[in-house]
Amino acid sequence: MMFLWLFFGIALPTLIGWLLVRLCEGRHPVLFPLERFVLGFLLGTTATMFMVFLANIAGLILFARLDFLSVEGALTLLLLLLRILQWHFFPNLSPNPIPLPKSEIRLPKSVSVLLILLALWTIAKIAFGSFILVTTPAYFDDTLKNWNYRAKVFSLTHTLDVGAAGEEESGTLSSYPPTVSLFKTSLVSLFGQWHEGLVNSIHILWFLASLILLFFALRHRTSWQWALLGTYLLASLPLYFFGGVNAYADVFLSAHLFAAGALLARGLTETDAHRRQSLFRLSALAMGLLVFTKNEALILYLPLLLLVLAGGLIFLWSQKRMTRREILLSLAWVAGWLLVIMLPWVLFKWTHGLAFGNAKAISSSYSFGWQPGVLYVLRVNTFFEGNWNLLFPLLLLLVALARKRLFSSTLAPLSFFVLAAIALQAGLFLFTSLSVEALKQTGLARGFVQLAPLVTMLTVLLLREEMKKV
Numbered sequence: 001m002m003f004l005w006l007f008f009g010i011a012l013p014t015l016i017g018w019l020l021v022r023l024c025e026g027r028h029p030v031l032f033p034l035e036r037f038v039l040g041f042l043l044g045t046t047a048t049m050f051m052v053f054l055a056n057i058a059g060l061i062l063f064a065r066l067d068f069l070s071v072e073g074a075l076t077l078l079l080l081l082l083r084i085l086q087w088h089f090f091p092n093l094s095p096n097p098i099p100l101p102k103s104e105i106r107l108p109k110s111v112s113v114l115l116i117l118l119a120l121w122t123i124a125k126i127a128f129g130s131f132i133l134v135t136t137p138a139y140f141d142d143t144l145k146n147w148n149y150r151a152k153v154f155s156l157t158h159t160l161d162v163g164a165a166g167e168e169e170s171g172t173l174s175s176y177p178p179t180v181s182l183f184k185t186s187l188v189s190l191f192g193q194w195h196e197g198l199v200n201s202i203h204i205l206w207f208l209a210s211l212i213l214l215f216f217a218l219r220h221r222t223s224w225q226w227a228l229l230g231t232y233l234l235a236s237l238p239l240y241f242f243g244g245v246n247a248y249a250d251v252f253l254s255a256h257l258f259a260a261g262a263l264l265a266r267g268l269t270e271t272d273a274h275r276r277q278s279l280f281r282l283s284a285l286a287m288g289l290l291v292f293t294k295n296e297a298l299i300l301y302l303p304l305l306l307l308v309l310a311g312g313l314i315f316l317w318s319q320k321r322m323t324r325r326e327i328l329l330s331l332a333w334v335a336g337w338l339l340v341i342m343l344p345w346v347l348f349k350w351t352h353g354l355a356f357g358n359a360k361a362i363s364s365s366y367s368f369g370w371q372p373g374v375l376y377v378l379r380v381n382t383f384f385e386g387n388w389n390l391l392f393p394l395l396l397l398l399v400a401l402a403r404k405r406l407f408s409s410t411l412a413p414l415s416f417f418v419l420a421a422i423a424l425q426a427g428l429f430l431f432t433s434l435s436v437e438a439l440k441q442t443g444l445a446r447g448f449v450q451l452a453p454l455v456t457m458l459t460v461l462l463l464r465e466e467m468k469k470v
Contacts, residue, residue: 025282030275112225125235143248207245257290264413277330284334291338
């Protein structure tokens with residue numbers, strides 16, 4: 001019965017997201033049907049909660065069942081109308097099938113069978129973890145003091161009560177975007193009362209979304225065997241799996257970051273101009289919604305994504321592969337989604353004095369300089385604690401082997417973003433007073449959880465390139 005209420009809770013947001021994705025694709029689809037559905041679910045939940053947030057702060061609705069449904073219903077009707085108009089004026093919406101990569105090195109049949117068995121084993125692990133999540137009351141600090149606590153406050157007050165949900169002693173961290181807690185609130189309003197298993201079950205779907213999106217992102221570049229291998233590698237990472245089957249928000253952020261980064265990287269390397277524009281529009285939508293996930297998205301990842309986009313567009317223009325008009329149009333989509341989503345959220349934070357940063361405000365009081373002990377903790381946490389299996393040692397080895405062509409191939413946008421993001425996070429711990437997050441092991445690995453899908457994708461693609469030489 002609980003899963004039936006979960007289905008009802010995600011149905012309209014998923015449809016909203018699917019329509020948004022389909023509108024962004026336009027006449028030139030670039031996604032597989034299941035990929036489009038999963039991306040629609042992921043982006044739709046965030047987009048719907050953003051509209052609920054706007055309607056609430058505008059005084060139009062409360063966080064009650066009919067209010068949630070009214071926003072979702074209005075959004076659905078509006079997007080359906082736009083989709084009908086798109087279909088009417090641009091009827092040829094599927095002119096060509098999505099191109100698949102050319103056949104490459106053939107893996108032995110035994111390897112394919114092994115990959116399928118590993119996939120089945122992974123499904124069994126996720127099923128068991130899901131059972132534990134939905135049948136066990138939450139007991140982790142972040143879940144109790146932030147995501148579920150705020151959902152309870154929103155359910156009781158029916159509004160964004162910043163004062164009640166922002167007391168420092170309660171540790172609720174009200175400066176975070178309210179998406180996760182708001183979606184839990186929508187499930188509670190639909191069900192009629194608080195249900196721990198119901199509100200926690202959505203995290204499993206976000207975890208599955210990250211795995212499926214990684215599979216298809218790899219499938220656009222390589223064979224299904226390599227795509228399945230990458231999906232298994234991500235699901236087998238102990239800390240990522242742990243975050244996926246518990247009510248944490250880092251996997252939720254990682255899925256949005258992966259969507260934005262993978263779509264952007266694919267767009268910058270796409271040879272067809274029409275499909276490139278579709279990918280840029282989708283990436284722009286994902287970038288905008290990324291801001292409404294966690295504070296790290298706005299502070300750390302969005303600037304890097306914009307830097308990769310700017311560098312890629314400059315390169316394509318210099319190679320005469322994009323016109324000035326196409327570049328301006330791509331930038332306009334990014335600027336438009338950021339203005340629509342980021343600007344209201346940033347203004348809300350400033351107006352209510354909410355902090356920018358991960359649990360701690362970004363301020364001039366931070367000390368800068370070498371932080372003793374952090375390098376040792378970084379090394380141990382990343383390579384010797386078993387959090388990531390052999391992912392990061394393998395990545396470093398492959399980067400060293402491919403160093404001469406790493407930034408001169410189609411992997412350049414992905415490589416630059418992943419390596420720059422890792423270096424930026426390490427630098428923050430090594431040279432600022434945020435080192436306390438590393439020394440106390442309170443926030444060190446979270447950044448790597450958020451990057452894990454993109455790191456896995458880069459590692460698999462580099463491994464495939466090296467295997468071709470054998």
